[in-house]
Amino acid sequence: MSKKPVRVAVTGAAGQIGYALLFRIASGEMLGKDQPVILQLLEIPDEKAQKALKGVIMELEDCAFPLLAGVIPTGDPLVAFKDADYALLVGARPRGPGMERADLLAANAQIFTAQGKALDKVASRNVKVLVVGNPANTNAYIAMKSAPSLPRKNFTAMLRLDHNRAASQIAAKTGTAVGDIEKLTVWGNHSPTMYADYRFATVGGKSVKDLINDQVWNAEVFLPTVGKRGAAIIEARGLSSAASAANAAIDHMRDWALGSNGKWVTMGIPSDGQYGIPKDVIFGFPVTTENGEYKLVEGLEIDKFSQERIDKTLKELQDEQAGVAHLL
Ligand SMILES: NC(=O)c1ccc[n+]([C@@H]2O[C@H](COP(=O)([O-])OP(=O)(O)OC[C@H]3O[C@@H](n4cnc5c(N)ncnc54)[C@H](O)[C@@H]3O)[C@@H](O)[C@H]2O)c1
Numbered sequence: 001m002s003k004k005p006v007r008v009a010v011t012g013a014a015g016q017i018g019y020a021l022l023f024r025i026a027s028g029e030m031l032g033k034d035q036p037v038i039l040q041l042l043e044i045p046d047e048k049a050q051k052a053l054k055g056v057i058m059e060l061e062d063c064a065f066p067l068l069a070g071v072i073p074t075g076d077p078l079v080a081f082k083d084a085d086y087a088l089l090v091g092a093r094p095r096g097p098g099m100e101r102a103d104l105l106a107a108n109a110q111i112f113t114a115q116g117k118a119l120d121k122v123a124s125r126n127v128k129v130l131v132v133g134n135p136a137n138t139n140a141y142i143a144m145k146s147a148p149s150l151p152r153k154n155f156t157a158m159l160r161l162d163h164n165r166a167a168s169q170i171a172a173k174t175g176t177a178v179g180d181i182e183k184l185t186v187w188g189n190h191s192p193t194m195y196a197d198y199r200f201a202t203v204g205g206k207s208v209k210d211l212i213n214d215q216v217w218n219a220e221v222f223l224p225t226v227g228k229r230g231a232a233i234i235e236a237r238g239l240s241s242a243a244s245a246a247n248a249a250i251d252h253m254r255d256w257a258l259g260s261n262g263k264w265v266t267m268g269i270p271s272d273g274q275y276g277i278p279k280d281v282i283f284g285f286p287v288t289t290e291n292g293e294y295k296l297v298e299g300l301e302i303d304k305f306s307q308e309r310i311d312k313t314l315k316e317l318q319d320e321q322a323g324v325a326h327l328l
């Protein structure tokens with residue numbers, strides 16, 4: 001017997017990431033090739049955006065995806081999030097050349113307060129929320145705080161693009177296959193302060209740290225390359241990353257929903273105080289996922305270099321939180 005369709009809300013559905021994301025969700029790459037989906041697509045209630053959304057929906061129809069059980073376009077968050085089982089909050093203003101994420105904070109904070117409240121009112125009580133729109137961790141924090149009747153653990157931010165970028169750099173450095181890299185993580189904020197940490201990583205069972213054996217490369221090449229990759233893409237394309245961001249969103253939700261089979265993945269999740277990160281800060285942590293739940297990997301040793309990096313990215317997140325405190 002075929003499964004009952006689940007409701008997947010996507011905001012910013014007519015934007016660049018939306019265009020790279022919706023077709024993959026509808027084809028079953030996110031929730032499985034046996035899981036029908038109803039897409040509930042939010043765009044700003046503006047004629048041009050709604051018209052662009054119609055065009056995207058025409059293309060979705062033209063794909064004749066067997067798993068696409070319905071599409072609901074709307075300009076109203078209460079319609080988009082109604083009974084949503086999954087919500088991918090992509091819609092936000094993206095960073096342009098020369099802008100830092102902090103510049104986006106004020107512009108985007110209003111959006112996530114309103115959307116958090118709407119999720120609180122109408123979404124499934126088990127809704128899995130992924131915030132992609134930047135600054136992603138703080139937007140997830142705002143949405144979580146604006147939705148007090150939903151479990152805190154339902155709110156996550158996307159660090160998976162950073163995780164994937166780090167894996168790719170390590171594979172290139174060590175001449176190994178990216179798919180063989182395990183136990184990699186990215187701590188903290190989705191911003192240049194993030195700390196991509198390969199101390200525990202293995203490739204084909206061998207220690208990545210031992211294979212690389214070059215702390216200068218780690219501090220002066222690897223970390224800046226991963227941390228500034230978003231800006232490098234904006235500089236090269238004149239637009240922020242979209243296909244790789246959509247791919248990371250699919251990876252994040254797929255692993256959360258269907259399990260990571262024991263593999264570590266990185267998710268931005270609300271802290272419960274682990275590793276000295278204050279409660280509620282949405283922080284990139286190593287997790288494993290099973291049965292629709294994520295579980296933080298605990299007990300890892302944090303050396304002096306790592307602690308300094310973690311402190312720096314935490315401070316940035318706390319400053320961002322302080323900057324939006326008046327809105328909550
Ligand atoms: N976390 C990450 O790793 C990551 C990676 C890449 C991009 N991003 C961020 O994702 C966001 C979207 O990027 P994009 O390239 O798709 O941008 P885009 O400008 O192409 O699309 C954003 C879309 O969101 C819509 N939108 C704006 N406000 C909205 C609202 N309140 N409700 C619904 N829709 C709304 C816009 O009309 C637009 O169509 C940006 O904030 C970007 O910085 C995050």
Ligand SMILES: O=C(O)C[C@H](O)C(=O)O
Nearest residue numbers: 095134229230231240241
């Ligand atoms: O850096 C940006 O502004 C876009 C995105 O967050 C990225 O990392 O590519």
